[in-house]
Amino acid sequence: MDREQRGGPTTLGHDQRFFLKTQRRHEVQVLLTHLPRYVQHLQQHPHSLLARLLGVHSLRVAQGKKKYFIIMQSVFYPASRISERYDIKGCEVNRWVEPVPEDSPLVLVLKDLNFQGKIMKLGPQRSWLLHQMELDTAFLRELNILDYSLLMAFQLLHEDEKDQYSSLIFHMARSMQGAPNSGGAEGQNRRLLSDVPNAFHILDGPEQRYFLGLVDLTTVYGLRKRLEQLWKMLRYPGRTFSTVSPARYASRLCQWVEAHTE
Structure with missing residues (x-):
């Protein structure tokens, strides 16, 4: 399955565990x-939501330009039971995807406006997620990065997985007894991981499993983006769009997650 994204097409491997994405040279x-x-x-x-980069490569087709691509661990793995996928930036301009019929073979990644309502x-894991979002977006802000996305997907839990969730929450509660805070050793914000593949990007709630990860970490807030921000301010007065300062981008995305979780 291929999906067109900013920076080039994204191609998932046959088992959808990894994805390959073409990149521009400056990226x-x-x-x-x-x-x-x-x-x-x-x-x-170590439990960061940042997508795990596995390799940066290049190749040159005969008499052609050099092509660059990265290989990353897919946030949406294992994908067999995923019902909905979203790419969230915390804004509204160009953040709607027309859904397809339920019986369609197409797999769409929806956007912010599709998530309304x-x-x-x-449950108890919400506080961990909010703190980790603050840690990861603060890091990207320090790098002067913006325009990244929070990928999200939903998967209904089976009954045995709900039992595992209850056990996980019980052990989490016991591990926190007497602890000064939930940040873990030296503020690392560790959590008890589910016993599933891709556990770093999986967070279980009482009814659903959530796949979460921050991707597209290559857009720098330079002169071009500053000029683009000024143009969008004139083009979309009173509306929110993706091109804002890294500090504003980070805080807005964290606020979006806080407003859409419980």
Whole structure:
């Protein structure tokens, strides 16, 4: 399955565990420049929502230009029972996707306006998610990055998985007894992980499993984006759009998650 995204097409592997995305040269340069700090952030916060970068590659087709691509772990894995997928930026301009009929073979990734009226019911794990969003978006703000997305997907839990969730919450409550806060060792904001593949990107609620991850981490708030922001302010007065300062972008996305969870 292929999906067109900013920066180039995204191709999922046959088991949908990994995805390959073409990148522009300057996007690759941004990734490589920030790679040491990215690794350091994951070491400091091992349960981060940042998508796991597995490789940056290039190839040259005969007599053609060099092509760049990255390989990352898919947030939406395992995908067999996922019912809805979303790409969230916390704004409204160009954030609607026309849904397809339920019997359609197409798999769409919907956007912010498609999520209106919905809520993620996380129970006791909500506080962990809100804090991790603050940690990860603060890191991206420090790198002067914007226009990233929070990928989300929903999957109804089976009865045995609901039992596992109840057990997980019980053990979480016991582990927190006597602890000064839920941040974990040295503020790492660790959590008890579900015993499932791709556990870093999976957060179980009482009724549904949520797949969550931050992706597209290559857009720098430089002169071009500043000019684009001024143009959008004139073009879309009173409306929210993706091109804003990294500080505003980070706080707005965190506010969106807080407003759409319970």
